[in-house]
Amino acid sequence: MSNDQQNILDEVTSQEYKYGFYTDLEMDIFPKGLNEDTIRALSAKKNEPPFMLEFRLNAYRKWLTMKEPDWAHLKYPSIDYQDIIYYAAPKKKPELESLDQVDPELIETFNKLGISLDEQKRLTGVAVDAVIDSVSVKTTFQETLAKHGIIFCSFSEAVQNHPDLVEKYMATVVPPDDNYFAALNSAVFSDGSFCFIPKGVRCPLELSTYFRINAANTGQFERTLIIAEEGSYVSYLEGCTAPARSENQLHAAIVEIIAMKDAEVKYSTVQNWYPGNKNGEGGVYNFVTKRGICKGNNSKISWTQVETGSAITWKYPSVILQGDNSIGEFYSVAVTNNHQQADTGTKMIHIGKNTRSTIISKGISAGKSNNSYRGLVKVIKRAVNARNFTQCDSLLLGDKCGAHTFPYIHNENSSSIIEHEATTSKISEDQLFYCKQRGIDTENAIALIVNGYAKEVLKHLPMEFAVEAQKLLAVSLEGSVG
Amino acid sequence: MDVILTEYSFKDKMVELFHETVQKNFNNDNPYLKQLRKEAIQEFEKVGFPSNKQEKWRNTNLSKPLKLEYVHHFEPFEQITDVGQLFMCEVHELESHLFAQLNGWFVHQNGGINHLPGGVIVGSLASAFVQFPEIIEKYYGKFAPYQNNGLVALNTAFAQDGLFVYVPDNVVVDKPVQIINLINLTENLFIQPRNLIILGRNSKLQLLYCDHSLLHKHSLINSVTEVFIDENAEFENYKLQNKDNDSTLITNVWITQKSNSNMLTNVLTLNPGTIRNNINILLDGRNCNAELYGLYLLDKEQHVDNNVLVDHAKPDNYSNQLFKGILDDHATGVFNGLVMVRKDAQKTNAFQKNQNILLTDKATIDSNPQLEIYADDVKCSHGSTVGQLDNEAMFYMRSRGISEEVARMALMNAFASAIIDKIRIEPLRNRINEMVSKRLRGELSICDQCILNCRDERKISFDIDLSGIR
Numbered sequence: 001m002s003n004d005q006q007n008i009l010d011e012v013t014s015q016e017y018k019y020g021f022y023t024d025l026e027m028d029i030f031p032k033g034l035n036e037d038t039i040r041a042l043s044a045k046k047n048e049p050p051f052m053l054e055f056r057l058n059a060y061r062k063w064l065t066m067k068e069p070d071w072a073h074l075k076y077p078s079i080d081y082q083d084i085i086y087y088a089a090p091k092k093k094p095e096l097e098s099l100d101q102v103d104p105e106l107i108e109t110f111n112k113l114g115i116s117l118d119e120q121k122r123l124t125g126v127a128v129d130a131v132i133d134s135v136s137v138k139t140t141f142q143e144t145l146a147k148h149g150i151i152f153c154s155f156s157e158a159v160q161n162h163p164d165l166v167e168k169y170m171a172t173v174v175p176p177d178d179n180y181f182a183a184l185n186s187a188v189f190s191d192g193s194f195c196f197i198p199k200g201v202r203c204p205l206e207l208s209t210y211f212r213i214n215a216a217n218t219g220q221f222e223r224t225l226i227i228a229e230e231g232s233y234v235s236y237l238e239g240c241t242a243p244a245r246s247e248n249q250l251h252a253a254i255v256e257i258i259a260m261k262d263a264e265v266k267y268s269t270v271q272n273w274y275p276g277n278k279n280g281e282g283g284v285y286n287f288v289t290k291r292g293i294c295k296g297n298n299s300k301i302s303w304t305q306v307e308t309g310s311a312i313t314w315k316y317p318s319v320i321l322q323g324d325n326s327i328g329e330f331y332s333v334a335v336t337n338n339h340q341q342a343d344t345g346t347k348m349i350h351i352g353k354n355t356r357s358t359i360i361s362k363g364i365s366a367g368k369s370n371n372s373y374r375g376l377v378k379v380i381k382r383a384v385n386a387r388n389f390t391q392c393d394s395l396l397l398g399d400k401c402g403a404h405t406f407p408y409i410h411n412e413n414s415s416s417i418i419e420h421e422a423t424t425s426k427i428s429e430d431q432l433f434y435c436k437q438r439g440i441d442t443e444n445a446i447a448l449i450v451n452g453y454a455k456e457v458l459k460h461l462p463m464e465f466a467v468e469a470q471k472l473l474a475v476s477l478e479g480s481v482g
Numbered sequence: 483m484d485v486i487l488t489e490y491s492f493k494d495k496m497v498e499l500f501h502e503t504v505q506k507n508f509n510n511d512n513p514y515l516k517q518l519r520k521e522a523i524q525e526f527e528k529v530g531f532p533s534n535k536q537e538k539w540r541n542t543n544l545s546k547p548l549k550l551e552y553v554h555h556f557e558p559f560e561q562i563t564d565v566g567q568l569f570m571c572e573v574h575e576l577e578s579h580l581f582a583q584l585n586g587w588f589v590h591q592n593g594g595i596n597h598l599p600g601g602v603i604v605g606s607l608a609s610a611f612v613q614f615p616e617i618i619e620k621y622y623g624k625f626a627p628y629q630n631n632g633l634v635a636l637n638t639a640f641a642q643d644g645l646f647v648y649v650p651d652n653v654v655v656d657k658p659v660q661i662i663n664l665i666n667l668t669e670n671l672f673i674q675p676r677n678l679i680i681l682g683r684n685s686k687l688q689l690l691y692c693d694h695s696l697l698h699k700h701s702l703i704n705s706v707t708e709v710f711i712d713e714n715a716e717f718e719n720y721k722l723q724n725k726d727n728d729s730t731l732i733t734n735v736w737i738t739q740k741s742n743s744n745m746l747t748n749v750l751t752l753n754p755g756t757i758r759n760n761i762n763i764l765l766d767g768r769n770c771n772a773e774l775y776g777l778y779l780l781d782k783e784q785h786v787d788n789n790v791l792v793d794h795a796k797p798d799n800y801s802n803q804l805f806k807g808i809l810d811d812h813a814t815g816v817f818n819g820l821v822m823v824r825k826d827a828q829k830t831n832a833f834q835k836n837q838n839i840l841l842t843d844k845a846t847i848d849s850n851p852q853l854e855i856y857a858d859d860v861k862c863s864h865g866s867t868v869g870q871l872d873n874e875a876m877f878y879m880r881s882r883g884i885s886e887e888v889a890r891m892a893l894m895n896a897f898a899s900a901i902i903d904k905i906r907i908e909p910l911r912n913r914i915n916e917m918v919s920k921r922l923r924g925e926l927s928i929c930d931q932c933i934l935n936c937r938d939e940r941k942i943s944f945d946i947d948l949s950g951i952r
Binding site: 071399415423 | 840842851866
């Protein structure tokens with residue numbers, strides 16, 4: 001084992017959720033509750049064009065007719081949607097010319113999180129869009145990106161500055177009536193990131209959005225839209241944290257990705273919402289709809305996710321493989337500990353010819369948690385020569401947790417090849433013995449083995465994220481040995 | 483009494499029918515049965531038939547068969563005297579204790595109860611209700627829970643006859659017991675056979691169950707089979723489903739295994755209309771072995787839905803599921819397998835595999851192999867594949883001068899043989915092998931293995947003279 005890895009393990013095995021602090025910011029908050037007036041007020045506050053208000057109200061009316069899904073392998077008390085604050089934003093000056101104008105408390109917050117908003121201090125080129133509670137506070141490196149014609153800004157700015165693009169693409173991948181949480185999000189989303197890569201441009205920086213829930217009793221509803229024009233490439237990172245609170249908080253986001261001909265989008269998430277304490281109190285309810293469409297031929301969308309946070313995770317990043325020869329990938333590590341519950345997986349919808357998809361999912365459950373993989377591979381009649389490979393493994397640490405696999409395979413085409421394999425097992429005694437014999441204590445040995453187990457997925461993460469993810473894995477599993 | 487069931491609300495009609503006829507038809511029941519029927523019909527009234535909105539029934543639609551008109555019989559049909567002669571199976575070398583059910587009623591010999599060597603009882607459930615109330619009360623209705631299961635509830639409410647097998651402790655049944663379940667009626671028929679099979683300690687039973695239809699009329703069968711396998715016993719269950727295209731067959735099998743028991747079930751579906759097999763295994767002891775195999779060869783509009791639950795309730799058990807299918811034309815296949823490993827069911831080994839070959843772009847397969855695991859010291863795996871015949875193997879054979887057709891047959895036979903090889907009764911295995919080859923060539927009709935050789939133009943009912951039979 002290298003020294004680096006040892007340092008990481010040493011550092012992390014002695015800590016709990018370190019992002020659980022709360023920043024006292026001056027906030028602009030709507031009263032609790034949701035009705036058409038809330039939506040009108042929200043839309044007015046954001047100075048949105050009429051089509052946005054129309055869109056929101058339609059979504060809200062749809063939402064009212066829908067039922068909260070109950071098919072997931074999750075147990076949680078019912079959510080009172082009137083007991084949530086639908087808009088909370090740090091008070092700020094209308095226009096931010098430079099970093100000096102950002103609330104110093106806020107900069108401090110992000111520094112604590114290890115996210116520097118100061119461009120000069122960055123070593124590697126990562127452009128960050130920081131979203132706190134309901135609004136985006138700062139997007140870095142905008143000028144550099146603008147030189148390439150790339151638009152990377154908060155969703156609100158995009159609505160103001162590029163309403164044509166927003167109107168053209170928004171909700172084309174996830175329609176407002178797609179599901180209960182998507183409808184809710186479409187009605188009340190407050191901000192998010194918007195990213196447009198023009199034809200033939202290879203984005204020189206990693207684009208990153210950092211989400212933070214700060215205020216109490218707030219729901220976070222953000223919306224991300226990524227459009228990759230013909231022949232373009234972008235790698236996109238998303239991170240998220242929340243303060244440790246004893247009550248649950250709702251997060252219902254939408255991510256839409258559109259990849260045109262020959263375009264490639266790589267979307268990586270390290271999800272680290274507050275998972276609740278050891279007794280299962282508090283934590284974020286995470287109900288997210290993420291979907292990408294490979295619209296053009298030879299396009300590619302790749303999802304990589306490391307899930308360590310949230311009390312409840314309900315999330316199925318999907319790819320619609322519409323273009324011929326398009327590729328969809330899904331790499332996931334989901335860790336649950338204590339009382340966390342995760343029901344996560346992916347959907348690969350094969351429509352075009354010669355489409356390929358790969359699914360690698362690694363679930364790790366510890367404590368009293370439940371971790372489910374739920375996935376769909378669908379091949380329609382005209383998807384000639386479709387190819388799918390799915391591997392979903394589960395690792396069980398302890399005899400009070402659960403690991404479940406619910407794959408769905410639907411095939412209508414005789415030329416397709418679909419393979420699914422899954423295993424569930426615990427950490428091998430032999431491996432543990434080997435480590436312990438060499439003086440590595442049980443906890444570190446488990447962290448080591450788990451990291452090895454997850455490596456297949458972690459290697460798909462950008463370097464900085466991979467390091468963070470490795471640390472997270474160890475923290476999340478801390479105290480699970482017993 | 484015969485009752486015509488009309489389409490508009492099958493559920494209401496059945497509930498009504500129950501209350502109308504309860505006095506007349508079920509009056510001789512003992513109090514235990516009476517109570518059971520009463521509770522079951524209440525449950526059915528609450529739950530009803532499964533609909534496509536239910537997760538487990540997403541891919542099998544009952545609304546079409548439930549729209550038809552059926553006749554429900556409350557009394558047995560005219561009896562046939564010599565079953566052995568009439569239903570001589572084409573598996574010539576197969577020595578078996580042969581019994582038959584006609585339109586859901588056990589064909590009586592010796593007053594409905596047959597005593598085989600060693601105190602083994604094989605006979606009609608209706609007779610067992612009367613003659614062995616103590617066994618019925620101990621086992622009947624104990625393994626197939628009707629709660630939240632409309633089909634089991636409906637069967638429990640109406641069940642009148644079916645197969646009853648009781649194997650006492652320490653008895654090995656010398657020959658396989660073979661049941662031929664025939665449907666032969668000129669009207670659309672709704673029947674609900676109920677089977678109860680009890681294996682005592684250290685006993686062994688091989689059961690061969692064949693479902694056939696003779697006439698091309700719509701039939702709807704909702705059967706429930708309860709099997710109890712006591713400690714150290716061994717049970718083999720072969721099921722041959724060779725139906726016509728207009729029949730809907732729903733089988734609900736509930737098997738409970740005690741410690742050190744062995745169980746093998748092999749469902750061979752060669753010609754279904756619409757078939758739904760619900761197979762539920764409860765491993766309620768230690769060191770149990772459960773092997774579940776299934777083969778389905780479908781074409782035209784045929785539909786098979788194998789829904790398997792293996793419940794590892796106790797530690798140290800082994801289960802293996804292997805289901806394979808070849809789908810042609812517009813056929814639709816479904817595999818829904820769930821391995822449940824309960825808390826503290828440590829040292830569980832559970833495997834699950836579903837493999838499919840689609841021959842056309844119009845056939846559809848839905849494969850959902852699922853694991854639900856609450857214990858940590860387990861080895862569980864599942865796999866599912868959908869594909870075509872191996873191109874390289876094909877090329878290998880073609881390059882050696884084997885024609886494409888022969889090569890295809892060889893590969894399909896090889897694919898199916900993984901299931902057929904699991905048949906432990908040799909003559910049966912050979913016969914099935916033949917039948918599968920024939921089926922794959924498209925030559926097997928539903929009448930093929932039946933000695934009656936009836937054709938549409940020469941309809942046979944069972945009161946005809948038997949001279950025309952070879």
